[in-house]
Amino acid sequence: MGMGNTFGKVFRISTWGESHGGGVGVTLDGCPPRIPLSKLDIQLDLDRRRPGQSRITTPRNELDEVEVLSGVSEEGTTLGTPIALLVRNTDQRSSDYLNNDMRVAYRPSHADATYDAKYGVRAIAGGGRSSARETVGRVAAGAIARKILKMYNNIEVLAYVSKVQDIGCQVNEDTFTMEQVDSNMVRCPDAIAAALMLDRIDEIRKSGNSIGGVVTCVARNVPAGWGSPVFDKLEAELAKACMSIPAAKGFESGDGFSGTLLTGKEHNDEFYIDPITGATRTKTNRSGGIQGGISNGENIVIHVAFKPTSTIGQSQRTVTRDGEEVDLRGKGRHDPCVLPRAVPMVEAMVALTLVDQLMLQHAQCELFPDETPSENRSNPLGKTAHRDKGAKKIRGRQPLAAATGPMTQRVDEE
Numbered sequence: 119m120g121m122g123n124t125f126g127k128v129f130r131i132s133t134w135g136e137s138h139g140g141g142v143g144v145t146l147d148g149c150p151p152r153i154p155l156s157k158l159d160i161q162l163d164l165d166r167r168r169p170g171q172s173r174i175t176t177p178r179n180e181l182d183e184v185e186v187l188s189g190v191s192e193e194g195t196t197l198g199t200p201i202a203l204l205v206r207n208t209d210q211r212s213s214d215y216l217n218n219d220m221r222v223a224y225r226p227s228h229a230d231a232t233y234d235a236k237y238g239v240r241a242i243a244g245g246g247r248s249s250a251r252e253t254v255g256r257v258a259a260g261a262i263a264r265k266i267l268k269m270y271n272n273i274e275v276l277a278y279v280s281k282v283q284d285i286g287c288q289v290n291e292d293t294f295t296m297e298q299v300d301s302n303m304v305r306c307p308d309a310i311a312a313a314l315m316l317d318r319i320d321e322i323r324k325s326g327n328s329i330g331g332v333v334t335c336v337a338r339n340v341p342a343g344w345g346s347p348v349f350d351k352l353e354a355e356l357a358k359a360c361m362s363i364p365a366a367k368g369f370e371s372g373d374g375f376s377g378t379l380l381t382g383k384e385h386n387d388e389f390y391i392d393p394i395t396g397a398t399r400t401k402t403n404r405s406g407g408i409q410g411g412i413s414n415g416e417n418i419v420i421h422v423a424f425k426p427t428s429t430i431g432q433s434q435r436t437v438t439r440d441g442e443e444v445d446l447r448g449k450g451r452h453d454p455c456v457l458p459r460a461v462p463m464v465e466a467m468v469a470l471t472l473v474d475q476l477m478l479q480h481a482q483c484e485l486f487p488d489e490t491p492s493e494n495r496s497n498p499l500g501k502t503a504h505r506d507k508g509a510k511k512i513r514g515r516q517p518l519a520a521a522t523g524p525m526t527q528r529v530d531e532e
Contacts, residue, residue: 125359126470128477131259136241137249141206144255148477149189149262151198153269160184160203163261166462167253169453172303174319176453180208184258196262203258207251222438223446228428234439250364250456253463260466263473270476271502274338277464279306279457280421281332282318287311291336291417305458323454326431330365331457333422335464337472340407342415342499343483344475351411352475353420359467360422365456368423372406380404387416396505397498413475415500422464424456 124132128148135142161184168182169175182205189201221242224231229248233240240246267273278299280287287308298307304319306312315331322329345352353371360369377385387400387409400416407418429448436446453459488495498505 125256125362126474128481129263129470129474131255131470133252133255135207135252135255136246137207137251138241138243138246139207141204142251142254143202143204144259146189146201146203146259146262149196149198149201150266151196153196153262153266154194155190155196155262155265156194157184157186159265160186160258160261163257163264163462163466164205164254166300167257167459169459171458174303174316174323174453174455175459180205182254201259201262203255205254205258222440223436223444224439225428225446225448226434226436227425248364250453250459250463253363253466256363256470257462257466260462260469263469264465266473267469267476271341272339273472275335275465275469275472276338277333277335277461277468279304279312279315279331279461280334282315282455282457283329283331285311285314285318285331287315289334291334291419292338294336299461303458305461319455327454328427328430328452329455330367330424330426331455333424333457333460333464335360335420335422335468337407337418337468339502340413340415340418340472340500341502342413344413344472344479345408345411346475346478346482347411351408352413352418352471353406353408353411355471355475356418356420356468359471360420360464363422363424363460363463363467365424365427365460366422367425368421370421370423371408372419373404374406374421377404391497391509392501393509395498395503396507396509397500397503399501413500415503417501418468420468422460424460427453427456 123134124130126148130147132145133143134145164182164184169180185204185206187202187204189197189199191197229245230240233246233248264275267275276294276296276299278289278294280289282304287306288311289307294307299305301307302309302312302316304312304315306315319329345355356371357369360366373380373385385404387402387405389398390401391397392399397415400414403416403419405414406420407413407416429452431448433445433447435443437443492506
């Protein structure tokens with residue numbers, strides 16, 4: 119499958135289905151064999167994504183029960199063959215789209231007009247493939263990726279709503295948990311901020327309008343070395359993954375745009391030697407766990423901006439397919455704020471990207487063992503790395519800089 123419906127190089131997914139069709143799903147190819155996998159492993163993430171969870175999500179009532187069609191043995195083990203997952207649509211209301219002006223008029227800032235311009239035809243009911251319903255397949259496959267990452271290096275991929283309009287929060291990216299994220303309907307682990315966010319969303323929802331914000335995702339325990347410069351840098355792959363999610367409009371890695379306000383001295387993450395593991399670490403993490411397009415073993419931190427939902431209950435000026443100017447008031451069931459349900463979507467796309475990078479790293483750089491003597495290798499890098507026999511015992515540390523001032527640095531890079 120191609121032409122925009124497939125993601126990944128080695129760990130590859132192809133999603134299929136429309137919002138108001140018979141169902142939606144995914145085919146996952148490249149999954150390693152002998153991975154224990156149950157329907158529950160997948161269902162847990164689908165339950166976090168499904169509609170109808172609260173008053174600030176779409177009231178469409180879908181149970182989103184996954185059916186595993188292939189690729190998993192009766193004993194619950196992956197076979198190494200393509201895994202096909204299906205979720206049937208059971209609560210679609212096509213009349214909300216077909217029996218009113220939305221049948222012929224384009225919703226402002228929605229994909230209606232551009233799909234029509236590209237294909238010459240569009241799925242009117244539910245928006246077809248442009249609907250967030252398409253992400254069911256991503257989240258289902260992402261649940262499998264999440265399990266692989268956990269088995270490989272205890273890697274965790276956790277996201278949360280970090281901003282609703284101008285309302286931010288305070289979250290410790292080293293310690294927050296999924297339970298804290300899911301403890302409120304906004305999915306922000308800062309309870310005080312979550313209450314303010316909820317009030318803002320409710321205010322906008324009651325007026326028939328919608329609202330946007332930011333989802334932050336943290337990947338913990340990712341080893342150093344993942345990512346392939348120059349065109350397949352890790353943050354570039356993550357950006358493509360996350361920007362493919364419906365309503366995503368912005369991406370930042372680490373400090374992102376706020377880093378432009380700092381000097382190099384302020385922004386640089388200084389290195390140090392972990393006194394316990396002996397590994398090379400960074401004192402700060404403004405790089406977001408990625409330097410030179412390669413993971414450095416610290417937390418990977420990204421931010422994804424989501425626009426307000428396009429379909430709203432207020433009247434807007436638009437045009438019909440025939441080119442007539444009209445007023446349009448959106449019908450159907452839609453999220454007043456996509457952020458709470460975007461959290462598992464972002465997690466899924468990050469997890470899928472990381473498993474793909476893990477397999478590419480093994481294929482290129484770990485196919486043959488590195489037989490270089492340990493004393494000639496670079497010091498291990500990252501929070502999960504460790505040096506044999508622990509940190510070096512250094513007597514009378516010798517500074518690199520002369521006592522009279524800092525060491526001169528000649529810069530010959532273009």
